[in-house]
Amino acid sequence: MSNILEVNAISKRFGGLIALNNVSLVIPQHSIVGLIGPNGAGKTTLFNIITGLYRPDQGHMLLLGKRLPVGQAHEVARCGIARTFQNIRLFGHLTVLENILVGRHLRSTASVLGAIFNTAHTRQEEREMRDKAFYFLNYVGLSHRAQDYAKTLSYGDQRRLEIARALATEPQVLALDEPAAGMNSKERQDLAQLIQRIKEEGVTVLVIEHDVKWIMSLCQQVSVLHFGQVIAEGDPHLVQNNAKVIEAYLGRGQHHVA
Amino acid sequence: MIFWQQVINGLTLGSIYALVALGYTMVYGIMELINFAHGDVVMVGALIALTLTQWFMQQGLGFPLSLLLASGLSICVCMLLGWVIERVAYRPLRTAPKLAPLITAIGLSLLLQQLAALIWGKSYLPFPGNLEGSSYAWHGIVISSLQLSIFILSLLLMFLLWQLVHHTKLGRAMRSTAQSVPFAQLMGVNTNQVISQTFIIGSALAAVAGVMDVMYYSVGNYTMGFLLGLKAFTAAVLGGIGNLKGAMLGGLLLGVLEALGAGYIGDITHGIMGSNYKDVFAFFVLILVLIFRPNGLLGSNNQEKV
Amino acid sequence: MKKSLPLIVLACLLPWLVYVFIGQSWVRILDFSLLYLMLSLGLNVVVGYAGLLDLGYIAFFAVGAYSYALLSSPQFGLHWPLLVILPIGALCAGVFGVLLGAPTLRLKGDYLAIVTLGFGEIIRIFLNNLSTPINITNGPQGISEIDPLHVGSFVFNHSSALMGISVPSVIHIYYLFLLAVIVTIVFSYRLEKSRVGRAWMAIREDELAASCVGIHTKRYKLLAFGLGATMGGLSGGLFAGFQEFVSPESFTLMESVMILCMVVLGGMGHIPGVIVGSLLLSVLPELLRESAGWQKSLLGSVWVDPANLRLIMFALALVIMMLLRPEGLIPSSVRKKELHHE
Numbered sequence: 001m002s003n004i005l006e007v008n009a010i011s012k013r014f015g016g017l018i019a020l021n022n023v024s025l026v027i028p029q030h031s032i033v034g035l036i037g038p039n040g041a042g043k044t045t046l047f048n049i050i051t052g053l054y055r056p057d058q059g060h061m062l063l064l065g066k067r068l069p070v071g072q073a074h075e076v077a078r079c080g081i082a083r084t085f086q087n088i089r090l091f092g093h094l095t096v097l098e099n100i101l102v103g104r105h106l107r108s109t110a111s112v113l114g115a116i117f118n119t120a121h122t123r124q125e126e127r128e129m130r131d132k133a134f135y136f137l138n139y140v141g142l143s144h145r146a147q148d149y150a151k152t153l154s155y156g157d158q159r160r161l162e163i164a165r166a167l168a169t170e171p172q173v174l175a176l177d178e179p180a181a182g183m184n185s186k187e188r189q190d191l192a193q194l195i196q197r198i199k200e201e202g203v204t205v206l207v208i209e210h211d212v213k214w215i216m217s218l219c220q221q222v223s224v225l226h227f228g229q230v231i232a233e234g235d236p237h238l239v240q241n242n243a244k245v246i247e248a249y250l251g252r253g254q255h256h257v258a
Numbered sequence: 259m260i261f262w263q264q265v266i267n268g269l270t271l272g273s274i275y276a277l278v279a280l281g282y283t284m285v286y287g288i289m290e291l292i293n294f295a296h297g298d299v300v301m302v303g304a305l306i307a308l309t310l311t312q313w314f315m316q317q318g319l320g321f322p323l324s325l326l327l328a329s330g331l332s333i334c335v336c337m338l339l340g341w342v343i344e345r346v347a348y349r350p351l352r353t354a355p356k357l358a359p360l361i362t363a364i365g366l367s368l369l370l371q372q373l374a375a376l377i378w379g380k381s382y383l384p385f386p387g388n389l390e391g392s393s394y395a396w397h398g399i400v401i402s403s404l405q406l407s408i409f410i411l412s413l414l415l416m417f418l419l420w421q422l423v424h425h426t427k428l429g430r431a432m433r434s435t436a437q438s439v440p441f442a443q444l445m446g447v448n449t450n451q452v453i454s455q456t457f458i459i460g461s462a463l464a465a466v467a468g469v470m471d472v473m474y475y476s477v478g479n480y481t482m483g484f485l486l487g488l489k490a491f492t493a494a495v496l497g498g499i500g501n502l503k504g505a506m507l508g509g510l511l512l513g514v515l516e517a518l519g520a521g522y523i524g525d526i527t528h529g530i531m532g533s534n535y536k537d538v539f540a541f542f543v544l545i546l547v548l549i550f551r552p553n554g555l556l557g558s559n560n561q562e563k564v
Numbered sequence: 565m566k567k568s569l570p571l572i573v574l575a576c577l578l579p580w581l582v583y584v585f586i587g588q589s590w591v592r593i594l595d596f597s598l599l600y601l602m603l604s605l606g607l608n609v610v611v612g613y614a615g616l617l618d619l620g621y622i623a624f625f626a627v628g629a630y631s632y633a634l635l636s637s638p639q640f641g642l643h644w645p646l647l648v649i650l651p652i653g654a655l656c657a658g659v660f661g662v663l664l665g666a667p668t669l670r671l672k673g674d675y676l677a678i679v680t681l682g683f684g685e686i687i688r689i690f691l692n693n694l695s696t697p698i699n700i701t702n703g704p705q706g707i708s709e710i711d712p713l714h715v716g717s718f719v720f721n722h723s724s725a726l727m728g729i730s731v732p733s734v735i736h737i738y739y740l741f742l743l744a745v746i747v748t749i750v751f752s753y754r755l756e757k758s759r760v761g762r763a764w765m766a767i768r769e770d771e772l773a774a775s776c777v778g779i780h781t782k783r784y785k786l787l788a789f790g791l792g793a794t795m796g797g798l799s800g801g802l803f804a805g806f807q808e809f810v811s812p813e814s815f816t817l818m819e820s821v822m823i824l825c826m827v828v829l830g831g832m833g834h835i836p837g838v839i840v841g842s843l844l845l846s847v848l849p850e851l852l853r854e855s856a857g858w859q860k861s862l863l864g865s866v867w868v869d870p871a872n873l874r875l876i877m878f879a880l881a882l883v884i885m886m887l888l889r890p891e892g893l894i895p896s897s898v899r900k901k902e903l904h905h906e
Contacts, residue, residue: 051776052775052776053772053775053776073772073775073776074775074776074778074779074780074781076776077775077776077777077778078778082776082777083776085773089770089772089773090769090770090773091765091766091769091770091773091774092769092770093765093769094762094765094766094769098762098765101759101762102762102763102765102766102774102777102779103777104759105759105762105763105766105777105778105779106777106778108759109759110758110759110760111760112755112760112787112791114758115754115755115758115759115760115761116751116754116755118754122758125759126758126759129759165777166777168777169777169778290674291674292674292677292678347883347887350887351886351887351890354886354890355890356674357617357828357832358886358890359886360617360674360677361824361825361828361882361886362882362883362886362887364821364824364882365879365880365881365882365883365886366879366883368818368821368875368878368879368882369876369879369880369883372872372875372876372879373876375869375872376868376869376872376876484817488678488681488682488685491678492682495675495678531693534692534693535689535693537685537689538686538689538690540682541682541683541685541686542686544678544679544682545667545668545679545682545683548667548668548671548675548679549667549668549670552670552671552675
């Protein structure tokens with residue numbers, strides 16, 4: 001299996017705080033990779049660097065062997081990395097359908113002139129976009145809410161809409177920042193199934209999660225961040241029993257992860 | 259020689275800016291709101307003092323006493339005005355989208371101006387009394403006693419404000435409210451009261467600045483608050499909005515920059531532009547600061563949390 | 565679109581009704597309302613769609629008006645045709661929009677408001693002072709004897725006779741402006757429902773999330789500034805030709821605030837709201853302007869200067885509106901739905 005994303009020696013500092021210290025990761029293609037670690041370990045910071053929201057102080061990233069632009073979120077999205085946010089960030093005053101249509105931005109071309117003169121091409125594209133948008137809404141089971149305001153959705157539906165919006169960009173890598181946060185076990189199960197399905201469609205998924213059990217059953221590979229450094233990575237079961245990981249999660253003196 | 263003379267003039271003007279800027283910065287620090295009406299509170303303070311000084315003098319009181327009484331009353335009225343503004347126009351909108359309080363602020367600013375136009379008319383009113391006073395000359399640089407009093411009084415007020423914010427219970431409450439309103443409430447701070455008090459203190463300083471301004475230029479008008487307010491806001495941004503030291507520094511700096519600009523622009527542009535462009539300076543400074551140092555000279559750099 | 569047909573018919577008949585029953589001066593007020601409506605629609609692109617609070621919008625109106633004035637008056641002895649200058653004015657304003665927008669892209673909300681306000685004032689100060697050493701703008705006196713709006717030999721500013729009926733100039737102007745307004749509305753509506761409009765609204769809702777789905781946020785913000793300014797410039801040109809006179813006095817902060825209020829009052833980002841807002845705010849204050857008469861008959865003398873009263877009512881309306889109905893008089897249907905849900 002070849003690697004889709006390589007993170008090479010990334011460091012990031014906020015004032016005196018070292019958020020990430022020489023972090024390297026390798027994400028194999030067509031896999032689900034988990035990123036775990038205690039609070040404040042630097043998981044979200046790493047996500048923000050990969051998706052171009054922050055600029056790393058050092059290091060670089062490769063997507064399919066090509067240098068990924070740094071610090072330019074829209075360029076990263078264009079390269080094929082889409083993401084969701086820990087604290088859901090939908091376009092609240094747009095409808096559910098419009099949220100997905102915004103997600104189709106990169107997959108459409110209509111310009112200002114095309115829009116104001118309503119050219120044949122624009123109309124054609126708009127029709128196709130709508131069809132495609134409904135495909136993604138169906139995919140996450142939200143097509144019945146298409147005309148509702150995004151902010152009126154329930155918490156779980158908002159999470160799914162955010163995933164659908166990211167999928168609508170047709171990414172190669174989907175980065176999910178704590179997608180299961182605040183969900184009950186039934187919802188977590190459904191989410192795991194959805195993520196499996198996404199992976200089977202050929203999208204590589206990178207997931208941040210606190211729930212170790214959930215992520216161990218979902219992922220083929222897990223990386224553990226602790227104080228801005230990768231302390232373990234590889235097969236979930238091996239990582240689970242890694243002494244450093246146990247120490248990081250439970251402190252000294254404990255020997256087994258429950 | 260012109261240089262130092264302009265620096266002196268600039269410092270005088272700048273200390274007035276600084277007093278007004280403190281009002282902007284305190285409110286912004288606590289509520290993240292640009293109190294657009296603040297400049298007009300300055301105007302109200304100035305015009306009340308102007309009218310009352312005149313009235314007291316007509317009653318036969320001497321100028322210094324009249325001025326003192328009038329200023330005191332004007333400060334009280336402005337404090338009340340500041341309290342009412344916050345209570346009526348901002349408090350109900352505290353959780354509303356940002357645009358709403360900004361628009362009520364613009365509305366209030368307009369309302370104060372128009373009410374003032376109704377009360378005082380639209381013409382320029384002269385400040386009563388002889389303000390010439392004595393002046394001190396030193397190597398060709400002239401400092402009037404008015405300039406000196408404005409400068410010293412401003413410094414004194416700034417010092418008092420600093421003491422208030424850093425060494426009293428109210429100051430502690432203000433600082434914790436500025437950090438986080440819900441957190442301050444958890445710690446038992448009555449944040450509504452603190453916000454009210456912030457407006458009252460800011461308005462008192464605005465009134466003093468208004469009196470200084472109207473005396474310095476010796477005329478007052480219902481529109482005088484607009485440009486002054488805008489410049490003071492620029493000063494607050496220049497120093498780093500939300501930062502008290504920043505507002506003081508920004509005010510003085512902007513005053514000096516403006517005075518030097520007005521003094522030298524003719525020479526620099528070979529007479530193409532004259533001092534009638536001096537009001538453009540504040541705006542250019544504002545724009546440059548926001549482009550190159552958006553957090554101001556003393557502001558900290560904070561990135562948006564994701 | 566079909567539903568708006570009766571409205572268009574009404575809009576076409578309106579000036580005649582007003583002309584016959586109320587008087588010519590009110591047709592002139594309608595002309596101005598249409599100009600304000602165009603400006604509001606332009607500002608709506610910037611504030612309503614892209615969420616960029618612009619308090620110096622009138623500057624672009626000024627650029628358009630002065631472009632027209634300079635290219636079509638004795639000031640430089642130029643008398644270019646309308647169909648050349650209007651686009652030039654709009655283009656100049658658009659360029660200014662992009663130039664002013666570029667340095668402010670990183671700013672948010674209140675800061676942007678203040679900086680755009682500053683830009684607006686800078687432009688006005690320059691208009692006031694660019695009379696020396698070379699006389700470009702003629703300073704505070706402004707530029708007069710501007711060529712009227714005309715196409716070929718037809719002059720909109722002169723009355724004409726059509727099949728024996730004399731058509732006053734204000735009605736010509738009305739139809740010209742109405743045409744411009746309808747075109748602007750159609751374009752705005754199409755933009756709103758397009759990929760571009762959605763990108764703007766996404767930026768307005770959450771700039772960071774918008775950039776993460778691949779929207780080049782800086783480019784789209786500039787586009788909004790530029791397009792909004794272009795629309796402002798176009799109305800500025802029409803204004804100069806209509807008035808045959810421009811001076812810096814017409815382009816104060818007050819005007820920027822007025823237009824912002826028109827956009828906000830009806831319901832930002834929603835075209836019917838913008839239309840209602842701008843018509844209300846441009847017609848109602850005119851009624852107050854005539855309040856001197858009833859003040860005299862009611863109170864015996866003029867107590868409050870009507871111009872003053874007009875602005876006081878205006879300011880009060882702003883404050884009360886925000887306190888009671890911040891979503892605007894005519895919020896979009898989705899927004900109404902939201903209010904039902906909660």
